[in-house]
Amino acid sequence: TILTINSPTAELQALDAAHHIHPFTHASGLKEKGARIITRAEGCWLQDSEGNRILDAMAGLWCVNVGYGRDELAGVAARQMRDLPFYNTFFQTSHVPAINLAARLAELAPGDLNHVFFANSGSEANDTNLRMVRTYWAEKGEPQRDQIIARWNGYHGSSVGSGSLGGMKGIHAQGGMPIPGIHHIDQPYWYLEGGDMTPEEFGLARARLLEEKILELGQDKVAAFIAEPIQGAGGVIVPPSTYWPEIQRIVDKYGILLIADEVICGFGRTGEWFGSQTMDIRPDIMTVAKGLSSGYQPIGASIVSDAVEAVIGGVEFNHGYTYSGHPVACAVALENLRLLDEEGIVARARDHVAPYLKERFESLTDHPLVGEATIVGLMGSIALTPDKASRAQFAGEAGQAGYICRERCFANNLIMRHVNDRMIISPPLVISHEEIDTLIARAWKSLDEAH
Numbered sequence: 001t002i003l004t005i006n007s008p009t010a011e012l013q014a015l016d017a018a019h020h021i022h023p024f025t026h027a028s029g030l031k032e033k034g035a036r037i038i039t040r041a042e043g044c045w046l047q048d049s050e051g052n053r054i055l056d057a058m059a060g061l062w063c064v065n066v067g068y069g070r071d072e073l074a075g076v077a078a079r080q081m082r083d084l085p086f087y088n089t090f091f092q093t094s095h096v097p098a099i100n101l102a103a104r105l106a107e108l109a110p111g112d113l114n115h116v117f118f119a120n121s122g123s124e125a126n127d128t129n130l131r132m133v134r135t136y137w138a139e140k141g142e143p144q145r146d147q148i149i150a151r152w153n154g155y156h157g158s159s160v161g162s163g164s165l166g167g168m169k170g171i172h173a174q175g176g177m178p179i180p181g182i183h184h185i186d187q188p189y190w191y192l193e194g195g196d197m198t199p200e201e202f203g204l205a206r207a208r209l210l211e212e213k214i215l216e217l218g219q220d221k222v223a224a225f226i227a228e229p230i231q232g233a234g235g236v237i238v239p240p241s242t243y244w245p246e247i248q249r250i251v252d253k254y255g256i257l258l259i260a261d262e263v264i265c266g267f268g269r270t271g272e273w274f275g276s277q278t279m280d281i282r283p284d285i286m287t288v289a290k291g292l293s294s295g296y297q298p299i300g301a302s303i304v305s306d307a308v309e310a311v312i313g314g315v316e317f318n319h320g321y322t323y324s325g326h327p328v329a330c331a332v333a334l335e336n337l338r339l340l341d342e343e344g345i346v347a348r349a350r351d352h353v354a355p356y357l358k359e360r361f362e363s364l365t366d367h368p369l370v371g372e373a374t375i376v377g378l379m380g381s382i383a384l385t386p387d388k389a390s391r392a393q394f395a396g397e398a399g400q401a402g403y404i405c406r407e408r409c410f411a412n413n414l415i416m417r418h419v420n421d422r423m424i425i426s427p428p429l430v431i432s433h434e435e436i437d438t439l440i441a442r443a444w445k446s447l448d449e450a451h
């Protein structure tokens with residue numbers, strides 16, 4: 001049987017439950033309930049098989065920056081499929097979409113980040129980084145510099161390499177992770193872990209853990225430090241203002257490479273084109289994906305500095321994916337970047353959307369369940385708490401309150417995510433003020449129902 005978007009929901013759910021293994025999902029729980037079947041989308045709105053209209057405050061998975069339903073992207077994909085649906089860039093060949101996209105990314109990326117290695121996802125791009133930084137130091141005559149420092153509760157992907165860079169204990173628990181040579185330091189999560197320190201003191205203290213780790217491992221042993229400018233999947237953890245300047249000072253002092261994982265922060269999400277600009281840091285390598293194509297095609301990339309390329313360009317880098325620089329994905333990403341730029345979507349998000357969203361989102365702290373709201377640009381989260389003054393956690397199973405709240409949002413046709421007891425938003429950059437009002441009203445109602 002081939003079902004369609006007009007097939008009965010029960011049939012779609014039954015076939016889904018029978019054959020489809022969902023990522024990051026408790027299978028039996030989902031089979032009991034049945035998956036919600038998403039059939040169409042337009043702007044910031046999804047439609048399900050029952051005809052409900054759902055406000056997507058997560059832009060898919062932090063992806064759909066230009067919003068759903070952009071015909072231009074469909075047109076470009078169809079044209080590219082007819083002209084050249086596939087060719088690889090391994091063996092002395094290239095093609096126009098990859099050439100144009102690499103050049104455009106070099107133009108957009110800050111500083112001297114001028115060279116692009118393509119992957120199909122953020123995970124693959126971070127696996128690339130892992131190998132690239134070790135190749136870099138080996139070629140520079142320092143092969144012993146192969147240790148990489150990352151952070152607990154950071155997220156860099158779900159392959160074995162990128163899952164090892166990430167600091168998600170649930171992923172490591174599957175075994176064999178982290179792979180050797182990767183070390184984690186604590187995150188700058190003041191609200192939960194700051195104790196009696198001011199955010200500024202805590203930011204400095206957490207940044208200095210990097211220096212301690214470098215000295216513990218040996219300063220000539222460390223290849224790179226990787227971090228998200230703002231942790232996304234960890235719960236939208238905005239670091240205190242003192243954190244990044246101190247990190248930049250430390251990586252500069254010890255001459256280790258800084259990898260900014262911009263998979264979520266990139267392409268307007270934090271207000272600027274890149275989170276590195278918002279946080280004022282100077283990475284040697286940036287990981288991008290998601291907003292690069294607004295999710296219309298799977299594509300990721302590592303964007304590297306002139307200095308890094310000058311070294312790895314001198315050897316054969318034994319790494320690549322069949323679909324590195326896939327022509328259709330590159331063509332769609334290039335068109336997406338054109339829309340973000342020429343329609344002023346990034347600039348409008350920063351100047352028109354973000355200030356209003358901040359004001360409205362922060363009003364959720366008036367709700368008795370909400371301990372804090374943090375938001376930068378168009379990524380934000382609220383912390384649920386039984387006691388605002390002490391920033392306490394709910395007793396019982398961790399994340400249960402967040403889960404309940406997320407379910408209430410879902411029932412109220414609003415997509416928010418929960419990470420433990422933080423509730424997250426990351427809407428399309430094109431969200432209107434009126435849609436923001438709807439988002440906040442539905443979030444408030446869901447909080448009331450969860451209370």
Ligand code: PLP
Nearest residue numbers: 121122123155156157261263264
């Ligand atoms: N890096 C960051 C910061 C992410 O948020 C994600 C995904 O959420 C990834 C990497 C992994 O990207 P992908 O799921 O495309 O492999």
